[in-house]
Amino acid sequence: MKIIGFLLNRLGHGVLIMLGVVVAIFFLFNVLPGDPVALLAGQRSDLATREAISTELGLDKPLPEQLLFYLNDISPISVHAAAAANQEKYEYTPLLSFGQNVLVLKTPYLRRSFQSNKKVTAILLDHLTGTLWLAGAAMLLATVLGISFGIIAALKPHSWLDHLLISTSVLGISVPSFVAAILIAITFGFYWSHVTGLSLTGQLYEIDAFTGKHLVLRNLILPAFALGIRPLAVITQLTRSSMIEVLSQDYMRTARAKGLPSYRVVVGHGLKNALNPVITAVSGWLASLMAGAFFIEYIFNWKGIGAVTIHAVENLDFPVVMGATLFIAFLFVLINILVDVLYALIDPRVKL
Amino acid sequence: MSAPLLRVNQLQTHFQSHRGLTKAVDNVSFTINQQETVAIVGESGSGKSVTSLSLMQLIPQPPGIIAGGEAIFQSRHFGEVDLLKLSSKQLQKIRGNEISMIFQEPMSSLNPVYTCGSQVAEVLIWHQKLSKAEAKERTLALFEQVKLPRPEKIFRAYPHEISGGQKQRVMIAMAMACGPSILIADEPTTALDVTVQAHILDLLNDLRVRSNTSILFITHDLGVVAEIADKIIVMYRGRIVEQGSVWDIFSNPQHPYTKALLACRPKLSMGIKYLPTVSDFMEVDSSGYIIPKVVSVSKEESGSQLDSAYINNQDKPLLLVNNLKVHFPVRKGIFARSTEYIKAVDGVSFEVYPNETIGLVGESGCGKTTLGRALLRLVQPTAGSIYFNNINIAGLSTEALRKSRKNFQMVFQDPYASLNPMQTIGEAIMEPMQVHQVLKTEKERRDKVYQLLDTVNLLPEHFHRYPHEFSGGQRQRISIARALALEPKCIICDESVSALDVSVQAQVLNLLNKLKAEFGITYIFITHDLAVARFMADRIFVMNAGKIVESGPAHEVYTNPQNAYTRTLLAAIPKGELENIKEAQARREALMIQYSA
Numbered sequence: 001m002k003i004i005g006f007l008l009n010r011l012g013h014g015v016l017i018m019l020g021v022v023v024a025i026f027f028l029f030n031v032l033p034g035d036p037v038a039l040l041a042g043q044r045s046d047l048a049t050r051e052a053i054s055t056e057l058g059l060d061k062p063l064p065e066q067l068l069f070y071l072n073d074i075s076p077i078s079v080h081a082a083a084a085a086n087q088e089k090y091e092y093t094p095l096l097s098f099g100q101n102v103l104v105l106k107t108p109y110l111r112r113s114f115q116s117n118k119k120v121t122a123i124l125l126d127h128l129t130g131t132l133w134l135a136g137a138a139m140l141l142a143t144v145l146g147i148s149f150g151i152i153a154a155l156k157p158h159s160w161l162d163h164l165l166i167s168t169s170v171l172g173i174s175v176p177s178f179v180a181a182i183l184i185a186i187t188f189g190f191y192w193s194h195v196t197g198l199s200l201t202g203q204l205y206e207i208d209a210f211t212g213k214h215l216v217l218r219n220l221i222l223p224a225f226a227l228g229i230r231p232l233a234v235i236t237q238l239t240r241s242s243m244i245e246v247l248s249q250d251y252m253r254t255a256r257a258k259g260l261p262s263y264r265v266v267v268g269h270g271l272k273n274a275l276n277p278v279i280t281a282v283s284g285w286l287a288s289l290m291a292g293a294f295f296i297e298y299i300f301n302w303k304g305i306g307a308v309t310i311h312a313v314e315n316l317d318f319p320v321v322m323g324a325t326l327f328i329a330f331l332f333v334l335i336n337i338l339v340d341v342l343y344a345l346i347d348p349r350v351k352l
Numbered sequence: 353m354s355a356p357l358l359r360v361n362q363l364q365t366h367f368q369s370h371r372g373l374t375k376a377v378d379n380v381s382f383t384i385n386q387q388e389t390v391a392i393v394g395e396s397g398s399g400k401s402v403t404s405l406s407l408m409q410l411i412p413q414p415p416g417i418i419a420g421g422e423a424i425f426q427s428r429h430f431g432e433v434d435l436l437k438l439s440s441k442q443l444q445k446i447r448g449n450e451i452s453m454i455f456q457e458p459m460s461s462l463n464p465v466y467t468c469g470s471q472v473a474e475v476l477i478w479h480q481k482l483s484k485a486e487a488k489e490r491t492l493a494l495f496e497q498v499k500l501p502r503p504e505k506i507f508r509a510y511p512h513e514i515s516g517g518q519k520q521r522v523m524i525a526m527a528m529a530c531g532p533s534i535l536i537a538d539e540p541t542t543a544l545d546v547t548v549q550a551h552i553l554d555l556l557n558d559l560r561v562r563s564n565t566s567i568l569f570i571t572h573d574l575g576v577v578a579e580i581a582d583k584i585i586v587m588y589r590g591r592i593v594e595q596g597s598v599w600d601i602f603s604n605p606q607h608p609y610t611k612a613l614l615a616c617r618p619k620l621s622m623g624i625k626y627l628p629t630v631s632d633f634m635e636v637d638s639s640g641y642i643i644p645k646v647v648s649v650s651k652e653e654s655g656s657q658l659d660s661a662y663i664n665n666q667d668k669p670l671l672l673v674n675n676l677k678v679h680f681p682v683r684k685g686i687f688a689r690s691t692e693y694i695k696a697v698d699g700v701s702f703e704v705y706p707n708e709t710i711g712l713v714g715e716s717g718c719g720k721t722t723l724g725r726a727l728l729r730l731v732q733p734t735a736g737s738i739y740f741n742n743i744n745i746a747g748l749s750t751e752a753l754r755k756s757r758k759n760f761q762m763v764f765q766d767p768y769a770s771l772n773p774m775q776t777i778g779e780a781i782m783e784p785m786q787v788h789q790v791l792k793t794e795k796e797r798r799d800k801v802y803q804l805l806d807t808v809n810l811l812p813e814h815f816h817r818y819p820h821e822f823s824g825g826q827r828q829r830i831s832i833a834r835a836l837a838l839e840p841k842c843i844i845c846d847e848s849v850s851a852l853d854v855s856v857q858a859q860v861l862n863l864l865n866k867l868k869a870e871f872g873i874t875y876i877f878i879t880h881d882l883a884v885a886r887f888m889a890d891r892i893f894v895m896n897a898g899k900i901v902e903s904g905p906a907h908e909v910y911t912n913p914q915n916a917y918t919r920t921l922l923a924a925i926p927k928g929e930l931e932n933i934k935e936a937q938a939r940r941e942a943l944m945i946q947y948s949a
Contacts, residue, residue: 250460256410258475258526259448262440272465347465348510 003341010340014333021329022074026067029318073109074326080104090119110323115315120323123308130204131304134297135289137220138228143282146232150239150278151266157244165236172233178295181226185299189222198222201301223300227293231285238281242274249273275346283339287332355426356383357533357566358407363421363436365399365406368414376402378590380421384534387560387944389567391581391598393574393613395853396824399590400570404536407435408451409443425451428533449479452527456539458519462511468522469507475529494525498555516716517548521555528559535560536568541576545715545880550924553579561943572853574617575926578602578933586610593642598933608634608644616858618887620910620927626865627858627887669703669739670842670874671727676700676736676746678719678726696722698898699736706841709868709875711889711906713882715921719898724844724878728762729753741841758788761835765847767827771819778815781805781834788838804833808863825856829863836867842874849884861888882925886910894918 037053054060058069072078080092080102092106110120149169153162172180189200202219246252247270255269256262290305297306305324312320344350365377377399384390392400405411407423423435429445438446455461463471472494473487482490488507495503498521511519520540527535537556541549557580560567569580577584578598585595586609594607605611612633635643677700679693696719704710714720725731727738729745738745740760748756764770771780778801784790785797802812808829819827828848835843845864849857861884867873877888885892885906892909894902894917902915913919926932 250455250457251463253410254453254455254461254523254526255463257408257447257453258478259444259446260474260478261444264478269463269466273463349464349512 003344007337007341010337014337017333018326018330019071021326022071023067025322025325026070027063029322030063030066032318073111076108077103077105110326111319113312113320114317115312115320120319123320124305124323124327127303127305127308130302131290131293131297131306133204133220134223134227134293134302134304135286137224138289138293139231139282139286141224141228142231142235142285146235147239147271147278149232149236151243151271153236153240154243154247155266157240162240166240169233169236172229173237175229177226177230177293178299180229181223181296181299184222184226203303223293223296223302226300227289227296231281231289234281234285235278238278239274242277243270246270246274272346276343279339279342279346283335283342287335290328290331290335355432356385357388357426358384358435359424360403360407361422361424363403363406363423364419365402365411366417366419368417375590376416377406380587380590380592382585382592382595384566384568386533387564387566388583389560389569389581390583390585391569391571391577392585392587393571393577394587395572395613395855397589398587400587401538403587404453404538404568404570408447408453408536409436409438410453426533445479448475448527448532449530450532451534451536452530452532453536453538454520454523454527454540456542458516458523458543459511461523462519464511466510467507468509468511468514468519472522472526472529475526479530490529491525494529495522497559498522498525498528499551500525516544517552520544520548520552524552524555524559528563528565531563532565534566534568536570538570539572540569542571542573546882546924547715547920549576549926553926556580557940557943561940561947573926574602574613575928578928579926579936586613588642589636599930599937602928602930602933608642612855614928617854617928618858618861618881618883619929620883620886620922620925627862629858629862630855670706670741671704671876672737672739673703673727674701674737674739676723676726676738677734678722678731679734695898697726697733700895700898700900701736702893702900702903704842704874704876706874707868707872708890709877709888711885711892712876712878712895713880713885713892713921714895715880718895720878720895721846723895724762724846724876727844727876728757728760730762755788758790758838759841760844761838761840761842762844762846763828763831763835763848766851767824767831768819768851770831771827773819776816776818777822777830780819780830781837784834784837790838800837801833804836807836807867808833809859823856825852825859828852828860832860832863832867836871839871840873842876844876844878846878847880848877850879850881857884864888882910882921894921 037050037057037059051060058066061069077095080094081100090106090109092104094102094104096103107121110124112119113123116123149165153165156162185200188196189198193199198218198221202216204215204217204219205213206216206219207213247266251273252265252270255265260268293304294306294310296302297304298310301307305327309321309324311317312324360383361381363377363380364375367374367376380399380403382390392403394400402411402416406416406418409418411418418436421436425433425435425446427433427446427450429450430442433442435446435451462468466474469488469491472491473484476482476487476490477484492503492507495506500506500518500521506514506518506522511522514522523540535556540556541552544552553576556567556569559565567580569577571577581598583595584598584601586593586601586607588609594601594605594610601610602614605614609630612628612630615628615633616630618627632645634645637643676697677695678697679695682692682694698719700723702710712720712723722731726733727740727745729738729748733746736746740756743756745753745756745760771777775783778798781801781804782797785800791797791800801815805812805814810826810829810833814822819830822830828851831848849860852860864875865888868875875888877885879885889906891904892902892906893900894909894915896917902909902913902918904914909918910922913922
């Protein structure tokens with residue numbers, strides 16, 4: 001019961017945060033130079049077409065009104081004019097009708113791309129799978145290896161193994177991800193590709209002429225590794241320092257004095273206590289990796305949110321960039337709520 | 353009698369650090385027989401804890417090394433074994449099963465992320481291969497045995513949800529789970545209130561007879577030893593200086609250090625002016641040899657009775673507190689409105705006269721510390737007035753309050769946490785003078801610091817040193833010097849000596865008394881230790897649940913307590929007198945007869 005109240009409370013906060021983000025983004029993109037009408041109209045630059053586009057996008061209205069329209073489009077519950085033009089925009093379930101207008105329930109409408117005229121929601125969802133696989137694989141790698149390395153280093157602090165792990169992780173943190181990605185790509189995907197059997201670029205799904213679309217996990221290895229290096233290094237260091245502190249606690253001595261074997265002392269009694277700072281790091285990284293690992297996706301030509309966003313920025317495709325930004329903010333809010341719940345599950349002293 | 357249960361022979365444990373080799377335990381030999389309670393007594397750094405941890409191979413290695421010796425233990429599993437030469441597999445069978453431990457800090461010795469029940473059950477599941485359900489049943493029975501209220505509830509509770517005394521009972525239940533031959537208790541009651549301590553000691557006595565367990569009891573408190581031990585081992589700087597039966601040691605101590613330890617703890621029974629310290633009994637030369645001193649001056653002085661409390665009611669009170677309340681809101685609900693209050697201080701009125709010492713005593717959570725802080729307005733009082741020098745501190749503006757603190761200083765409990773590690777002690781002492789513009793030039797202030805250092809028996813060259821270079825007792829003297837820098841009229845000492853060893857405590861208490869005589873300072877001495885309060889105070893206030901339940905001249909409160917709570921408190925203190933030893937022995941014999949029948 002307590003947890004439901006907590007979730008409602010945090011979701012309420014989340015809505016407020018999203019509102020703030022929407023407003024900020026909206027004004028930010030209105031300040032930016034570049035005329036969407038010109039972009040949309042392209043070569044057909046007669047005044048009538050331009051005005052028609054301007055009216056359709058609502059760009060002829062004052063800014064506050066435009067903001068209201070934008071909010072109305074994004075909100076899952078919105079007021080909808082029952083005009084035919086609007087019905088093409090999105091599918092909805094009517095809830096209540098009053099006069100000309102209906103109150104509707106819909107998926108947030110992020111408008112359409114200037115470039116392709118596809119719905120932004122569709123574009124993002126289309127690329128989400130790639131990003132989810134990539135971010136998930138990278139974080140899995142980073143978490144499992146990072147926590148193991150951290151524990152190994154913490155058990156024998158200042159041993160050669162500890163020094164090796166820590167200096168390697170310092171290297172992992174210091175090297176920018178695009179440098180690491182390029183190095184990894186050309187080393188394992190090009191020079192040694194006859195040994196590794198991996199290629200420089202590749203997609204999660206490949207289309208075969210005979211069997212059709214199928215999953216190729218092999219293509220995930222290099223980008224996930226390149227993406228996972230920095231979180232891996234950070235998690236290793238955090239686990240190490242957190243674990244060293246926990247190992248010196250009185251309850252660890254109690255656990256040993258009970259006669260438990262050392263793996264149960266370290267993993268059973270130590271790790272659960274050492275995890276909280278690690279979770280913070282993992283969640284932060286997970287959220288930002290989900291948001292699209294721009295460089296990695298670019299270098300490995302991986303079809304994901306990051307690549308789409310970069311492409312959209314290059315072409316001043318505002319709806320896509322705004323949509324992607326909002327989507328990323330939404331992910332951050334969601335993951336942070338989950339992490340708070342996770343804290344409480346792991347550490348009973350944390351009150352929701 | 354058959355072979356002793358445990359025979360420790362020439363145990364040596366060393367610690368290797370960058371400063372060289374420390375012999376933490378140096379040639380220690382003793383024996384523990386069946387159903388015997390052996391107490392190791394010593395001050396911090398004497399090697400008493402390291403001795404016990406070495407036996408269980410629980411010292412961190414490195415930097416620790418068990419350099420030599422043997423510990424022959426009659427094991428149920430392996431027969432006669434040397435504990436120091438066991439493989440880690442064998443050790444796991446001994447630890448928690450045949451020899452178990454309880455530790456000083458019940459707060460931190462239990463794992464915070466598991467329920468109390470699962471931590472005890474874990475031992476049973478591991479050592480006795482019980483199923484989860486069987487282990488739970490046994491755990492509940494153990495909780496019953498250690499007299500925990502509502503065992504089912506405690507089983508499901510996390511450590512932070514129960515009190516310190518209850519946690520220590522959970523620890524004892526955990527230690528007793530497999531019916532160990534030896535229970536090592538490392539300062540098990542030091543962190544607990546006296547009334548709780550009395551219950552835990554009773555429980556240990558009871559369990560020892562009932563489960564046929566020997567106890568190795570490690571403590572710095574001789575009063576506790578008199579209640580529980582059969583045999584005493586006195587340790588000093590890693591060596592055993594004296595061992596013998598509890599009666600012999602108390603009635604006829606041979607070694608000067610033992611004599612000093614017995615003499616320097618404040619006792620309830622008599623009021624004295626000056627506490628003897630270890631240095632009155634012996635000297636240690638550079639090579640570590642102990643040279644006994646002929647005790648002369650100090651003995652005379654220590655015999656003299658304190659003059660009956662000096663209170664001149666004609667004086668105007670220095671401090672007049674009227675119906676002071678400090679309530680802390682408990683926040684609940686989505687809108688975080690405070691619906692309930694914790695009444696930490698709940699309507700307290702008293703007055704303090706110039707040049708007297710008030711002892712404010714009570715158990716943890718009674719509100720004594722909050723009261724002390726409220727007097728200085730370090731916490732905001734909810735209601736009431738505090739007249740200090742006829743100015744109501746409770747109603748002052750921030751600026752005026754800051755100025756008023758010149759006359760009203762505080763010495764805190766933890767000498768390790770109350771000095772800024774980035775400041776030299778000279779700067780630390782000088783800072784209040786700079787803030788309050790005492791003296792005109794830096795040079796004068798500097799001279800004043802040297803003078804203060806001398807007053808608290810520190811050296812001028814200490815001026816440029818940092819706090820980590822000093823011992824606990826020295827740091828507390830630095831804190832006192834800092835409080836004295838403003839020449840305050842009144843100093844609040846909040847548990848200022850409770851983190852210190854008895855001999856160091858004696859030095860600090862003597863110093864405080866000397867300063868009182870010299871500068872005419874008024875003290876409000878907040879402590880949980882009734883013996884210390886008895887030694888220091890002219891008048892005693894006993895606090896319970898936010899209220900002062902009894903107040904009066906010190907000797908009257910102690911000899912003729914009026915309030916039921918005060919009587920419980922006084923009864924629970926281990927006195928450490930010879931008749932207490934006799935009583936304790938009689939009680940133990942009665943228990944043995946009871947259980948053998």
